[in-house]
Amino acid sequence: MLKKIVLTGARGALGTELRPALAKLTEALVSTDIVDAPDDLAPNETFVRADLAKMDEVAPLMDGAEMVVHFGAIPDEGPFETLLGPNYVGAYNVWEAAYRAGARRIVYASSIHALGLGETAAGLDTDAGHRPDTFYGLSKCFAEDMGRMYWEKRGLEAVCLRILSCTPEPQNVRALGTWLSYRDMVQLVERSLLTAVVGFTVAYGVSANTRAPVSNDRVRFLGYRPQDNAEDWAEAITAKERTPRADDMGYTRLGGPFAKVPLGESGVEAIRRMAAED
Template identity: 70%
Template sequence: MFGKLVLTGARGNLGNELRGPLSTLCRELVSTDIREAPETLHPNETYVQADVAKMEEIGPLLEGADMVIHFGAIVDEKPFEELWGPNYVGAYNIWEAAHKHGLRRVVYASSIHAVGLCETNRGIDTDEPHRPDTFYGLAKCFAEDLGRMYWEKRGLESVCLRIMSCTPVPQNVRALQTWLSYRDMVQLVVRSVETQTVGFTVAYGVSANTRAPVSNHKVGFLGYRPQDNAEDWAEELFAKAVDPDPQDLAQTRLGGPFASVPLGESGIAGIQAMSKGKKG
């Protein structure tokens, strides 16, 4: 049982799924987001509205904590200037505050978009060099490198989770490869918190999909054993799929539509179009 855990991005879809499970791992869970507090809290949960881009707001929340689970960020491609505060400065603030207050570990919501321009059919593992597809993906590369540096220079552990397509059910044919169920996402985060030693670790946030294009075989020590498989939705998803186009980066790169959109323009809009059976 941990004493205190801090969760950023607690009002986002994934953060909200984590609040309950994390509250069972500690005596005190401090949840935070730039948005107002949720209507109900868990018995040992407190909520503080704060901006991760402002050290004076986020830094004090980490005092006395064992670990911080950092899920707070803008979760789409935007112009660089819009991402700078929450995604770049916010990551620095978390690692610096974690170091200042003597935390043991940062568990970070990275993204497949850190390697989003890698070809889907290459079968990469967790040692793949950065190849971001957007300014959003570049922010994930920055935070991963920050995590490695803080481990090697300051002894602060990190687990960087390259989350793929985390939704309640798979949304499109691409998700047959990239889907991460909520149940598996929670398991991955819990294992990242509970594993005794991790140093600096990168792991892919992906379920046990038959067609998964990435491998976690080098990080088996986390004990992550996903339970769900997008293949259960294959027939339904192929029925509404767009025609394959080998020249379309959205269909051939790990980042999906994020790989094909112009820098600064929404990648989520392309994913939504793909899910409706439109090319994008």
């Protein structure tokens, strides 16, 4: 059993799903977010309200931490100035504070938007280079590169999870390839924590979808074996959704709607508009 795990972004959708599983892996779980504590803390879980952009609030969280699961950030595109504190400075603070505290590893919620302008049909693996689609995607590139640097210069391990579309069920035709179920997301984080040695590793957060546009073959050593497949929803989704145009970047690029929006404008709102059009 791990000694202590710190979870950032604990009140977000994915953090909420992770908390019970992480509590079972560790003697002490410290959950943190910028909002108030949830009502369902585990017996070995402590919640601390903290702003990731403030080092004096982040550093105390890391005292005695063995592993850090960093899921805290603004999960959408926005003006660079809006993302700078939570997504850029926050990532630096987490890495630096974890290093100072002697933590062994950071498991980071990166995103497919780090290479969101890559072609969906390219069949990319985990060695694919960065092609960010937004300032949000650029923040993920920054943190991935920082994670590699901290591993190579300071020996702090990192697993960067390029999450595609993590929702309870696949929502649209694009998600037939990009979906990551909550169950598989939890398994991927668990394997990222429990694998003996990872160095610096990039893995895709995607379920065992028949139409998956990316491959985790290079990182099978993690032991991640997804259980769910979006194809189970394919008939219902394709029956109600229009056939996309061949030049629609919302489908031809890995970032989906984020690849289409002007810099600084919400990608989440673009997804909602796509759903409304269908």
